[in-house]
Amino acid sequence: MSVKDEPATTGSVSQVLRPIRGRLIIAAVLAAIGTMLTLVPLAGIAHVAQLAMGQADVATAWGQMQDQVWRVVIISLVCLFLGMTLISMGEMVAHLADNHITGYLRLAITRRLAKVPLGWFTSRASGEVKQAMQDDIGTLHSLTAHFFTTLGRTIGAILISILYLFAMDWRMAIVSLLPFPLFFLFFSRATKASGANMQSFGAGMARINNAVVEFVNGIPVVKAFGVEGKAHGSYREAVDGFADAFNDFTRPLVSAMANAHAMIAPVAVLGVVLAFGTLWVSLGWITPVEVLPFALVAPGICAPLLLLSYVTHDLNNATGAAQRVHTLLQTPVLETLAGAAPTLADNAEIRVEQLGYSYDGQTPVLKDVSFTLKPGTVTAIVGASGSGKSTLARLLLRFFDPSEGRITLGGVDLRQIESAQLYRRIGFVLQEVRLIHASLRDNIALGRPSASQQEIEEAARTANIHERILALPRGYDSVIGEDVQLSGGELQRVSIARAVLLDPPVLVLDEATAAADAENEVKLQQALSRFAQGRTLMVIAHRLDTVMHADQIILIDNGTICEQGRHHELLARKGRYARLWALGGYEQAKEQAVSSC
Numbered sequence: 001m002s003v004k005d006e007p008a009t010t011g012s013v014s015q016v017l018r019p020i021r022g023r024l025i026i027a028a029v030l031a032a033i034g035t036m037l038t039l040v041p042l043a044g045i046a047h048v049a050q051l052a053m054g055q056a057d058v059a060t061a062w063g064q065m066q067d068q069v070w071r072v073v074i075i076s077l078v079c080l081f082l083g084m085t086l087i088s089m090g091e092m093v094a095h096l097a098d099n100h101i102t103g104y105l106r107l108a109i110t111r112r113l114a115k116v117p118l119g120w121f122t123s124r125a126s127g128e129v130k131q132a133m134q135d136d137i138g139t140l141h142s143l144t145a146h147f148f149t150t151l152g153r154t155i156g157a158i159l160i161s162i163l164y165l166f167a168m169d170w171r172m173a174i175v176s177l178l179p180f181p182l183f184f185l186f187f188s189r190a191t192k193a194s195g196a197n198m199q200s201f202g203a204g205m206a207r208i209n210n211a212v213v214e215f216v217n218g219i220p221v222v223k224a225f226g227v228e229g230k231a232h233g234s235y236r237e238a239v240d241g242f243a244d245a246f247n248d249f250t251r252p253l254v255s256a257m258a259n260a261h262a263m264i265a266p267v268a269v270l271g272v273v274l275a276f277g278t279l280w281v282s283l284g285w286i287t288p289v290e291v292l293p294f295a296l297v298a299p300g301i302c303a304p305l306l307l308l309s310y311v312t313h314d315l316n317n318a319t320g321a322a323q324r325v326h327t328l329l330q331t332p333v334l335e336t337l338a339g340a341a342p343t344l345a346d347n348a349e350i351r352v353e354q355l356g357y358s359y360d361g362q363t364p365v366l367k368d369v370s371f372t373l374k375p376g377t378v379t380a381i382v383g384a385s386g387s388g389k390s391t392l393a394r395l396l397l398r399f400f401d402p403s404e405g406r407i408t409l410g411g412v413d414l415r416q417i418e419s420a421q422l423y424r425r426i427g428f429v430l431q432e433v434r435l436i437h438a439s440l441r442d443n444i445a446l447g448r449p450s451a452s453q454q455e456i457e458e459a460a461r462t463a464n465i466h467e468r469i470l471a472l473p474r475g476y477d478s479v480i481g482e483d484v485q486l487s488g489g490e491l492q493r494v495s496i497a498r499a500v501l502l503d504p505p506v507l508v509l510d511e512a513t514a515a516a517d518a519e520n521e522v523k524l525q526q527a528l529s530r531f532a533q534g535r536t537l538m539v540i541a542h543r544l545d546t547v548m549h550a551d552q553i554i555l556i557d558n559g560t561i562c563e564q565g566r567h568h569e570l571l572a573r574k575g576r577y578a579r580l581w582a583l584g585g586y587e588q589a590k591e592q593a594v595s596s597c
Helices: 012-038 041-055 058-113 126-139 143-170 170-176 179-196 199-223 231-263 264-282 289-314 316-328 390-396 419-426 438-444 453-462 466-470 490-501 520-530 567-573 576-583
Strands: 350-358 362-374 378-382 404-409 425-430 508-509 536-541 553-557 560-565
Touching: 012 041, 012 058, 012 143, 012 316, 041 058, 041 289, 058 143, 058 316, 058 390, 126 143, 126 264, 126 316, 143 170, 143 289, 143 316, 170 264, 170 289, 179 231, 179 289, 179 520, 264 289, 362 390, 362 404, 362 553, 362 560, 378 390, 390 425, 390 453, 390 536, 419 425, 419 553, 438 453, 453 466, 453 490, 466 576, 490 520, 520 567, 553 567, 553 576, 560 567, 560 576, 567 576
Parallel strands: 378 536, 378 553, 425 508, 508 536
Antiparallel strands: 350 362, 350 404, 553 560
């Protein structure tokens, strides 16, 4: 598949946060300055206490130092309120940045997925995309809204405290800060231990999401066959696997984080300050009143560090989420070959030239396939299950790009045609119908949102679904999955109505009636017959009797064209097609048919 990739980045987290990096830095700086200012009152209290304890008669000295005390109090209160204001501003900036990046990433992922090959979705469970778009982006909240402001507050608290304590007494400053290096030692060990298991933790979450989707989707089938107990198997295995991953993730954290928190408990820091302060006083190195600033300020560092440890505990989750979001944003997209926008006629001829394709790059699914779809003709592609019929149809619809050869529309390679322009000319009705959670009107008009009600109803009449829709209580306003549950054949007719409204000159039908009952099949055949008039058709079919009047029939086996011609010509050759016709089709001939041409 021909794709293009995003430029290489220095790191997935940095790349994801690039649109709000400046805002996060501003938030961190505001939080740091604010925290510095909120610690000024502690120094003010220590200063006032030193003034009071330094006087023999406090009552006599009060009049002398009253002005100085009030000056300290006013400065402390101003710094406190200004600091709290700056911290609040930093939190506001961070949360606004978080809101911005949430909307930005979801929009970016949506735009990216709109450009990826449609076949990309068939190889991935919906839970994987849901986890990245909903759960992972939600998990980024702790990284964008809280981590940077908390980091700023911690750095600000440590920086101003260290400067102040060393200004007071360098010896007491060193011993007062002894618990904090030990905290960082235990904390780094915990972070490394949990980070080593983060990948398995995220994979476990993805398995649970996928298992839930599979379990819910499979409930009707499970109940019909009476094997309810087995339905829980994959979900139970996913939960057990996640439990093991969660234990591996949290077990290293418990003891290390407990030791880290013990190191910087305020009482522990205060105990260290008082113990060494008592020793220093007994040695005559300092006076008792000089211990007071360290007893007040050093424990004040504990709160920001504890907050940082709590936020960082969720940081690994947020980092893993950012990596998964970044990976989704790097999903390869279909490449449109350079060149001027081609001009295409509505009756353009489609040519398949030496087409080859492999899903894994090793095992070929199609090899050297060549044929032409002439305007206004019907081409039937027949073959056993797994022969490559549906892959051929999806290559024509550009769900993938071919590994070899090319497909042209009016002489223009499909890779030179924009998707919107391509799907205006090539419509499709596939066996698996996909409708969105919206009204029937919106589902039919999905390709032409500007279509009038009359045009929508005309398309529904052509598809033999108009009367069924009118019979619903809300008619065309009925919402799929809420107001109405349609059968497989009815879903197919809604899909046909959607294709009719687009009015493409080329139509691809991939076993469009395979899931319908007898009554619905008749209605589908009638709808398709009316819709197909005057169009170029490529029909994928299992039953030979449904395509015997086609202008050309192509029999595919093991990814190559085995026989090609009209029905009577193929019967006259008495080859494999004739044998299959005599046996009544593929289902009865699976074991008797030749394995290759």
